[in-house]
Amino acid sequence: MEETIGVTEAAPIPKQRGEQLLDSAVRYAEERHWDVVPGTWLESAGGRAVCSCGVEKCPAPGAHPARPDWSTQATGSAVGARRMWSKQPKASILLPTGRTFDAIEVPETAGFLALARMERMELTLGPVTRTPDRRMFFFVLPGAATKVPDLVRKLGWPPAALDLVTRGEGHYVVAPPTRVGGSGAVQWARQPTAVNRWLPDAEELISPLAYACGREAAAARGR
Template sequence: MDATGKTGDAGVSRFGSWWRRALPGGEETQGGVRARSLTRSRSRGTRAATPDERRDLLLAAVRAGFPVAPAAHSAGYRCSCDRVGCPSPAQHPISFAWQTQASTDPEQIDHWLARYPEANFVTATGRAHDVLDVPASAGRLALERIEASGGPGGPVAAIGEDRYLFFTATRGTPDDEDEWWPCELDCHPETLTDHPGLRWHCRGSYVLLPPSSLAGGIEVGWVRGPEQPLPDPLRLLDALTDACAEVGASAEEHWLIG
C-alpha cells in the first residue's frame, strides 16, 4: 500500500472502500463557494481575536454543528496546564472528559468563556465532522487546485503557517465495528512532530478551533469558514495526498488516522 492508501494495480483505495460503504444513499455534499472568511488574517499570527470576536467565532462553529470544549492556553512559551514539560502546550483540552464535555450549546459556550477567558478551544472529531490535517504548504497547494476545479473544499482552518485543517463529513461509527478503530489506537494529536504528513482525525481525536492562539503569536483562523458544507473526504484525499507528495510529506509512515 502506498501513502495514498491505494493497493494493487487497480489503484483501489482502501480508505475509499472503507468510506463508501458508510455513506447513506451515496449522496455527496454540495454547496456554493462563498468568499473566504475575514478571519483568515489571524492564521498569519498578526493579532489575537477580541473577546467579542472569540465569542462570534465559537458561536459560528457551534451553529455549524461542531462540538467544542475548552483547551489549555499559552502562558508565555509554556502551557497553562500543570503538566511538567507538556508535549503539546496550549493544544489539548482542559478536561480529561473532553469527549463527553464537548458541546454545541451556546449557553455552555458563554459559561466557558466567562470561566476561562484565555482558553483555547478544540472541536471533537468523529461526531459531526472529521478533519484531514496536512502541512500548510500542502494544504495551500491542494486548496488552490480544489477551488480551481470547482470542487467542494468545505471549511478550512490554518494553524499559523504550520498546518491546514480540512473539515469533512464524518463516517461516524459503522455497523461493522470490526472495521472501525478510534484515533487513539494509532496516535494522539500531540504526536504531530513524529508524524508530520497527512492525518485523518476521526472518532477519539480533536483539533484546535479558531480563535485559538499558540506561543509566538501563532493564531488559528479560518481560511474558509464553518458555514461551508462539509464535503465527502474522498473528494479531498487525492488532492491532499498528491500535494503532500509534492512537498515531501508522503512517506507511508506519515499516513495516520488519528
C-alpha cells in the same frame, strides 16, 4: 493572505481578548452546530506565554484538552458554550472530530497546493484551518478516518509514505482564534460560510490532497 509570524520563546505573551473566544465558541455551536469544548489557556510567566497545564515544555501551549474527560464535556449548545467560556474566557476552543465532521491534516505547503487544484477542479470545499506550526485541516464528512487509508492506497500511495493524517472519533482540532504559545493564532484558510455548510466527502478531496502530499514527499527526498 495574512501570514503568521513566529516569535522567539522570550517574546511577551500575545494578547487575546476573552470575549473573542467566547463569541467564536458560541457562534460555532449556534450557527454550525459543532460541538465545542474549552481547553487549556495561555498565562504570562516572566514575559513568556506558558500553558495553564503547568508543563514547562508543553508541545501545544494553550491549545490542548484541559482534562482527560474532555470529550464528554463538549457541548453543541450555544447556552452551554457561553456558560463554559464565561467561567474561563481565555480557554482555547477545541472542536471534537468524529461527530459533525472529520478533519484531514496535511502540511501547509501541500494544503495550499491542494487548494489551488481543488479550485481549478471546482470542487466543493468545507472550512479549512491553518495552524502556527504550518499544518492545515480540511473539514469533511464524518467517517473519513476509516476511509482515507484505503482511498490513498487506491491512488497508488502507501499511506505511511504521505504526511496525511485523518482525525476522527476521539480526536479534535483547535479552532480560531485560539493562540498556540507565542507562535501565533490558528486561522481560517477557508472560513465557515453559508455556502460551505454542507461538507464534502473525503473521497472528493483525497486525490488533490494525496497528490500535493506526494509532491512534498518527493521534494523532501530530493533535498
